[in-house]
Amino acid sequence: MTIHTEWYRIFMYAAQFGNLTKAGQMLHMTQPSVSYAIKQLEEALGMTLFDRLSKGVRLTQEGQLLFEHVKLAFAHLDTGEKQMRQLKQFKDGQVRIGANGAIIKDILLPKLDLFHQSYPDIHVRLIQNRTSLIVQHLKEGKLDIGFIHLPLDDSELAIKYTAPLRNCFVVGARYRELAEYVVTTAQLLTIPLLLLSAGSRTRSFVEQWFSRQGYTIDADIELNSLEMLAVFAERGYGAAFVPRSYVEAELARGVLFELHTEVPIDDRQFGIATRRDLTLSLPTAKFLELFQHEA
CATH class of the missing domain: 3.40.190.290 (D-Maltodextrin-Binding Protein; domain 2)
Known part of the structure; x- marks a missing residue:
């Protein structure tokens, strides 16, 4: 029998309140629906999770053990959802950048200042290196963005914006x-x-x-x-x-x-390279917006 994740959520609420009616109210479900879901979960696991009492339910030893795992699992899910909301609001996340000295000082740093002022909670990781190593690190997934000297012919990379360097x-x-x-x-x-x-x-x-x-x-x-x-x-x-x-x-x-x-x-040309086959993270995409006028 397939176990549905929602059964675990219903089980957790029933365990927390010790009452199927109260659990149903919190989940906007009827008491019979809660009872049916728990019964399905018990049958799927092949064990009794609750003792039915005259005024509610009480976890069995097996139910208590499962409850600890389920509670932790949903806590992780809640944390994950919270982090996703923070990412959407640019209150979490990171941008990993590779560039060399001239580009850092003259092209990158002014944009980094603007980005840091607007999104101070985004962690910026910057590695100074030559173009060949930046390209290698992009391909290895160690960087999100590479500021590189052109020309560069590499089918794995997309060059998003370019500008001249004298x-x-x-x-x-x-x-x-x-x-x-x-x-x-x-x-x-x-x-x-x-x-x-x-x-x-x-x-x-x-x-x-x-x-x-x-x-x-x-x-x-x-x-x-x-x-x-x-x-x-x-x-x-x-x-x-x-x-x-x-x-x-x-x-x-x-x-x-x-x-x-x-x-x-x-004049030499520099470009901003990213992996062609990867979706940019929200902070990385937001950072690249600062260079749109360079295209």
Whole structure:
């Protein structure tokens, strides 16, 4: 015999009140309907759950044992329903994001500020990494959203919004005179190059820029942090290749200077990637709404 979940709910109310009529009133059922449901449950389990008394019912030992489990089960269900309501009201939940340094500072952080102000109860988890690892973590289900450099051709991922990122070479006061006129690529190569570590999308991008002009380059100083590239450039170690927006404050203060290259540096595109086959959580979908105007 199939046991219906509602029988357990009726059983729980009868156990709590010790009276079938009272249980029926609370459940908006008649007393005979309550009695019938309990009888069906007893027959399905093959044991007596209540002793019938002149003024109500009392749990048997077996009934008491079952009651403890049923009470706990419905408490879990109630907790689950409460959490679902909190999720709908954006009072619970999390958003797991992967991005790299430039995108975090210039694209992601302003939106995170807005999101946190509007939904302070949503927990944001942010991991800084390169595009290849962000893509891997998306596929493994460790991230909900990945802010990645494009192009990217991956059938498992959907790119929802894109926007340009401008890159440039910057130098400190030691090489300031180079910023006063347009520099050729050959002139640029007369000073040390400060680049992100090999294998990063940014490193590959600048290597391709030089390659199209017939040059193969090596980094004089290779770092895995945009912040450190800017620091080394400011201290006069050479020309750092960085997103322009990442060093706007330093450019405005006059501690870094942008080089104007004879061969233009194309804007790069970044995209927001999600798993194509997964439904976005409510908090994740709400967060992505902040980027709709970027499309």
